[in-house]
Amino acid sequence: MPFKRAKAGKRAKDSLKQLSQVGPKERRWAVLAGLISVVGTIWALEQLADWVVRLANGQQLSGDLLVPAVLATLLAAGGQVLRMWISYRSATKLEVELGRALTGGSLATNDLGRQDEEEREGATLNLLTDGLERYTLYRQTFLPQIFSALAIPLLVVLWVLVRYDWLSGLILALAIPLIPLLVGGFLKVMRKVSSASRKERNNLAGAYLDAIKGMETLQYLAASARVAQQLAERGERNRQAIMRLLAGNQLVLFVVDLSFSLFMVAGATGLAIWRYSGGHLSATHAVALVFLSIFLLEPMDQVGAFFYVAMGGIAAGRGLNRFWLQAEDGATLQHGTAGAQALRQLSQGQQPSIGPSVTSNARETRETAGAASASISGHQVSFAYPQSGPVLNKLDFSVPPKSRIAVVGPSGAGKSTFLKLLSGQLSPSEGEISLQSQSASAFALSQASAPVAQTTWLFATTIRQNLLLVAPQASEAELWSALEKVQLADEVKAFPSGLDTEIGEQGMGLSGGQAQRLSLARALLSGREILLLDEPTSAVDLVAEEQIRDVLAGISDRTMVMVTHRAGLLPGVDQVWEVVDHGLNPLPHNEDESPLLPSSYYSERSTKEGK
Template sequence: MNQQGWQDLYRLLGLAKGEWGWALAGVLLTAGVILANTALLGLSGWFIAAMALAGHGGPGLDFFAPAAAIRGLAILRATGRYTERLVTHNATFRLLTKLRVWFYERLEPLAPAVLERERDGDLLSRLRADIDRLETFYLRVAVPSAAALLAVPLLLALLAWLSPGAAWIEAAGLVVAGLALPLWALTLGRAPGRVAAAKRGQYSADMTEILRGHAELLVAGALTRIEAQAETTALALEDAQRHQGWASWVTGAVGQFTAQLCLWGTLVITMPRAASGLLSGPDVAALALLTLAGFEAVAGLPGAWQALGESLASARRVFELADATPALQEPARPAPSPRRFDLHAEELVMRYAPDLPPVLHGLRFDVPEGGCLGITGPSGAGKSSLLSLLPRFRDYQSGSLQLGGVEVRSLPGETLRGLCAMVTQRAHLFNTSIRENLLIAKPDADDTALRDALREAALLDEVLAMPAGLDTLVGEAGAALSGGQMRRLAIARAFLADARILLLDEPTEGLDAATEQRVLEALARLRQGRTTLLVSHRPQALRLADKIFTLS
């Protein structure tokens, strides 16, 4: 494993801080189950052999003590196994929950400026599949490896007490099966694991784009080409998984062979001693079965360490994004929230990257509190970029942008976003009910407030006419609603938010004349008393503005 792999491994262990109590309990229970199972098998072998000899005229046997011990070990193994599964899975699920929250908290500052460079499907794959893959590390690598470190010395001590030679044979076999094979499996699984993690994210992104853009791809005649691209990715993923399966088979076969070899080695050194009377026949049976059962402690390690390669590749994908630098930094000493809500820009300069030309250059404007500035201009002039500065989605490099006399970049992003409401031509609707989409703006709003907002947006009558009313599902990205209904639902959401700053980005784009008029009437009510920036190239929409500013 390279240095980066070890660093990611230590980081994964560090993220488990706070769950070590559950993890330690899981390790102790796992080690206890291994020892109970090994003792059960060895004692059962001894007991059966001893009973057989006693039945053929051999030495007498106290039946009750070993029978009671066997029953006790069986109960201990069954209850221990159940409790161990309960504890280790609970610890793993708690940790995965913690990891998802940790990852999301690091993703949030990256939106939208950094995340927009990523493919949606790949982001989803990192958030779900890659973090799920880390379950392998905690549940199948960390806990079993720690349990083996506890159980193996105790097992070898027992064997050394019974037969030092058998203990040496078992120790050699466990070194091969519990150390050499896992390291070999890790080497075999590292490259296909990296490929599988990357291709799984790429395939998820390919399929997301096919599903979202199916109609456009079909019309453009590009669907076959994109499907072929996704199929190529799927075949590469399948090939990586095939290599993983082959490696698992090879290491598993070598592990089984090692266990059988140790069994025969134990028989070879103990049977002569039994023939000379130094060991009894039941002792030979017990030693043979103890040798074989001892491999349970390490049986799952080669496969787990092979999967560790893919787990570390998934961890690297998660850490790469989590460690990305946000496009803007929060102020070290935030200014107090403004008491008034007029806007002033002076020599404003904004660019997307240091090596790119400015999108906004030397921009100046003033908007009084409650006023509306219409912004128009050709595509690419920076209209939407200007709107993104107020909620701190992006930063400006020089000049000044003030809200109520307070420099925008000196205010926390959360404060600014709490002061802004947005209605855009692509306002996102979540695949849930109308009610839930509205409650995003104001989670504690009751049905009366929701209906009032819909009424102001001229949408109430249409919603009440739907069979499920407020509980009507809007579909993926609002697919169950018309374009005008989607836009007015976004306006209703803005009414509920009751923000002091209103940002309108092409709010009537793509609507027919009648629907546009209804939306504009709703927007006219919405902008009353709110400082508004309206981006549009449509004359009807620009009539809402007190003043029009043209970007070029």
């Protein structure tokens, strides 16, 4: 056990390193620009000290004093503007790259029929949107800023040591170790409070998403007003907690800053007077020494002012790492697995090879994905959900290329789970799944298969855009050919806008059967050779079911595994497998080659179909 924990700890660390390697390398330029600005500020403070001394001596400020002052100010401001420009530009780049890597895969590899998967919790959504933004801002803007700010004490000491007086420089250097100690201590105190608040915010996001997803049910149960009230109260408590956190942060910062500033100014003034009266410092340098001692506290101020960005960014980075690790373990959604692959490629400086948004030649991807994956088999495959125990136990199966398998079985037996294993959405707890007799990772399975769910997620856009989603490069002829194959072409031609017909929210403008056939066309266009259908006709009437059965019968160039309760879909399949008692049993055939279904299945089917 300790070994396992140590290993997991090392992996998390490695992954953190890998994640930090993803993205543009512009941060070092931002740090450099920040350093230039620091030098400019030190110089400007020196000019200011010069003016103060001259004014105190009753001298006139001549015009030529303006030149170094203006130059110093330009250097300070220009460096700062440049640092911010580089930081924000590279943060945007990083956000796009990481975002594509983490989410792009889902568009390419999923049927998008899984918007309602429970794994896609609000917290994950929050992490991949808000969390991603926080992490990139922290990495590309906060870190360069704090790196250049942390160099201030060193530069100030060097400046004083070389230009003013070596002993004053050395004494000032004694204060340097106090600064990182203060900064570190401050971050530590605040981390705990901030982490609790962030967890609550993530939970809240999950609760909001849950309520939105379950809106219909809530209305049906007349519970929506109550839930809305509870959410509003939780939101208000959360807002007040954040306000308290911010106020506490400012108070701690104020007190620390004030006491440390007083200490530094008093110390530096004493030092300046002592060295000035000994004739080791000029009046200008003595005043500049006091000004610079205040500037020494800049790192502390920076951390205080941006601590919220830092805390949020660090926590979001950890969350993204966990997401990545889970994805690599294959224990999350397919999009995570594809995302992990893309992240790895990005961290190695390569262009990710998945997702319509990240691949330049989607057709090539489609062809290669299909070509390598026509047969799928499993050896001693077991699966258990952590929450509900073993579902499938030591399955051996083989789906030959271009065959059609129907999977039947009692409700809750594990049919959908079996399909998720085939699509790489879940990974076996034991055993392995192979493509073309080669052991396949969850990622390879996700690339080889095209799932079609009971109710398909269609986007509120045109038929054309819904199809192009999986095949951005498909020609007009390819789109029509896919529609022909699913017997939808004539209906689409009859729509006044044809392919450019808007289909409305979730395809509401189409009948259930049309929506399901459009989703089949999309699966065909994806070029994947394995179609995984989960109850493809459970949401349509018998007439539409017959049409879908004909469509499926006409698709002869794909391997098909279909979970169904509908006996109407069984004629034409090569084999029927029954999932029962955690196992998978091929059913025998009648003399007329129709599958011999067990009576328990019949009765369930009859109930389901209302017979």
